[in-house]
Amino acid sequence: MTTLVDTFVEQARSITIEVAAKRLDLTFRKSGHEHPQPCPACHGKDCFAFNTKKNKWNCRAGGVGGQDAIGMAAHVHGLDVKSREGFLEACAIVTGEDIPEGGERESDEDRAARLARLDQLRRDKDQAAARTAQAQADFRERERRKARGIYEAAEPIAMHGIARRYLAGRGCGIPAKWLRATADQPYWYGGDDRGQLQTLHSGPAMIAPFIDATVLVIGCHITWIDLGRAPKFRPDLSDPATGELLPTKKMRGTKKGGLIPLAGDLSARRWVGGEGIENGLAFGGWEGFRDDTFYFAAGDLGNLSGPAEASSRFAHPTLTKLDRNGVERPVMVAGPVPKLDQDADDAMFVLDHVDELVLLADGDSERVMTASAMARARARHARPGRLIPIIWPRDGHDFASMAVSAEAEAS
Structure with a gap:
């Protein structure tokens, strides 16, 4: 019943x-x-x-x-x-x-006890979250101070012959306002038995700042230089234990919500930039560093475009990889739709007065993933009345390599 x-x-x-x-x-x-x-x-x-x-x-x-x-x-x-x-x-x-x-x-007693347990759990979580947030904030501020110190200790790039020759060799114009350089920048890597980082390399480097919307330096971008290693003129660094090649560009501090200024002033209504310092400088040199333009670089594609909405993810048309069971599956690509409800500093800032934002793509990066990220950047930074063209170099090139080729053909 x-x-x-x-x-x-x-x-x-x-x-x-x-x-x-x-x-x-x-x-x-x-x-x-x-x-x-x-x-x-x-x-x-x-x-x-x-x-x-x-x-x-x-x-x-x-x-x-x-x-x-x-x-x-x-x-x-x-x-x-x-x-x-x-x-x-x-x-x-x-x-x-x-x-x-x-x-x-x-029972009333059980209900009261349950609600008290929930309330205590929430208080404990809130306190733990507050402690974690404060520890993270303290760590970020220490890293910002270190990055600011590296940048401020460097000298203007106009005074640094090696850095000027590096940029010239990469086909770049040499604006002096934002970039700096140093003759002996340590490359920290790995660690000893106590976990202390070791100096793997030390040598000349170009130092660029990451700034926030208030023009405060929040980080720095370091590019180590070796003029004897064409075409990119960067040293050959590898892990002493494994032989794995290591990046010759690093970021200190934070890039979150920031960008790398290259030339011009943030008050300009036209902004031009994309991934890579050399890419932006080569394009700026090609158009003569216009007086009405602020030139910038993003630290990477994520810094430029921000995270993608999970539902916009799609399968790469050609690239595949093996899953944990050894089955070949398409590589999934972060989609062109910006993540909903994300924080403002999940990508670089663009000031409200900008009415033309020219985004520079990188033709020697994987095309499908780059195109999706560029479309996401355009969608993220879109505003009523703002023009956002995306400019691509020749396939297989970036604007820096195109500038070098053009100079070689002209000579």
Whole structure:
């Protein structure tokens, strides 16, 4: 014989994750099926999510989830679904109805204890998050100070012959306002038995600042130079233990929300730049460093375009890789749609007065991934009335290599 309680439970089981999420006052994103957010129970940052298409939910911090709205409600409210009263209380939450007569109910004392546990858990998480945030902020500020010190200790590039010859060899004009250089910049790498970084190399380097929208130096970009190693004139550095080649460009401090200024003034209404200092300087030299233009570089494509919306990810048309089971699958590419609800400093800033933003692509990077990132950058920085053309060099080149080729053909 079906009782009122049985009917009540069956009704609760029929509730979808979407309906339950609305009754639980969870956060829905503006579009898409996946809705990540801080956990309303434990306050873990971005560890909770529900999917209205798959009818699933999960909390990574708690290691729980499923396709059951009752379980989701129990998790959010700290109820134990293994107990009859906890299970029925969760059913009441998702249905929005009282537990029928004959059904077990949570006592006032148990309810008060549960709410107190939830409140304490939230306070503990908030305090832990505050301590972590402060530690991260202190670390970032120390790194910013170190980066600022490196930049300020360097001399103007106009006074540094090696750096000028490096830029000339890369086909770049040499604006003197922002870039600096040093004759002996240490390259820190690896560590000793105590974890202390070691000096793998030391030599001439070009130093560029990362600045925020207030023109405060928040980081620096270091390019080590070796004029004897054409065509890019950078030293050959490798891991002493493995022989793995190491990058000859590094960033200190933070690039988050910042950009690298190259020439001109931020008050200009036309901005030109893309990934790579040399790329921007070569293009600026080609057009004569226009007086009405501010030239810049991004630290990398992520700094230029910001993160992508997960739903815009797509399969590369030709590139593949083996998955963990040895099956060949397409490489997935970060899509052209900017991530929703991201922070303003997830990519470089562009000031509001800019009405033309010329984005420079890199033709010697992987074409599909670069094109997607450039489209994402244009979408992210779009404003009513703002022109955002994307300019590509010849396939297989960047603007710096094109400038070098043009000089060789002219000589």
